[in-house]
């Protein structure tokens with residue numbers, strides 16, 4: 001396994017107390033596969049994946065667990081050992097390309113800088129590699145001379161993909177890489193990214209709040225809710241047989257990216273709980289149309305298929321719940337807290 005996250009806990013110290021943003025999550029990223037981390041805003045996705053690069057705000061604290069990359073625990077490496085892995089083994093594509101690209105530098109120079117400083121390349125070879133990278137992501141070579149503001153949003157995101165792939169890393173972490181783009185451009189950028197992922201065989205962890213993006217690009221999916229993993233498994237199994245009410249709800253709330261499905265969409269009312277004082281038991285229960293008194297107790301991790309688990313007291317009844325969940329009315333007026 002290229003990456004194994006085991007019982008990872010990350011807390012933020014805030015003036016109001018400790019925010020348990022990531023509360024004991026575990027998942028694996030196999031070599032050459034794309035793993036989606038999905039969930040609503042505030043569920044801890046960004047915190048969880050930024051931990052994989054160890055680039056964290058100073059108020060964030062690792063409160064337990066391991067992040068095994070190729071068998072080594074990244075959390076026990078020194079800063080210089082970790083720095084040696086960044087770009088070369090693990091690279092990061094942030095939510096907005098404006099965070100990856102420096103506005104006052106030409107885009108080409110930024111790529112060359114990474115190739116020279118991080119990859120030890122000579123300038124002429126780096127220039128050739130930058131041209132090759134631009135061609136790979138579908139940008140014209142002459143645009144290497146442009147500044148980021150001269151690019152459209154889609155072009156900037158392509159450039160930040162080129163930057164992330166510059167040194168042939170083994171793992172790319174992409175945080176909502178297409179969210180800021182309109183749907184047609186999203187599709188084009190995702191297609192380019194997927195083609196490159198298949199050609200290079202890199203592993204990818206992709207954060208998204210959009211289950212249709214997961215369906216389109218991922219091999220495996222990890223569904224996060226309120227700092228916990230509530231369901232995970234091979235993408236086809238999780239999307240055709242979602243077994244946690246939250247995953248069922250997410251699926252019902254999103255249109256397909258890949259087809260003009262005429263499915264009736266129904267939002268999950270309310271929002272995730274604050275992670276200062278998370279509720280006991282199943283954290284989704286206040287928004288769940290299927291909650292029972294037992295849901296106030298910690299849910300078990302139920303194996304529902306090969307490599308497919310759901311943290312739900314009712315996971316064994318998932319087929320009936322999926323059928324009931326198709327009625328949009330069942331999602332209305334549920335929120336109890």
Ligand SMILES: Nc1ncnc2c1ncn2[C@@H]1O[C@H](COP(=O)(O)OP(=O)(O)OP(=O)(O)O)[C@@H](O)[C@H]1O
Nearest residue numbers: 012014019021040041042043044045046047057275
């Ligand atoms: N610097 C911080 N200080 C305190 N709390 C924080 C900080 N950053 C994030 N949080 C809290 O941690 C929790 C998880 O946030 P995180 O950004 O990881 O979620 P997310 O699922 O990635 O959301 P989004 O999609 O909006 O980025 C949230 O409750 C958030 O308010």
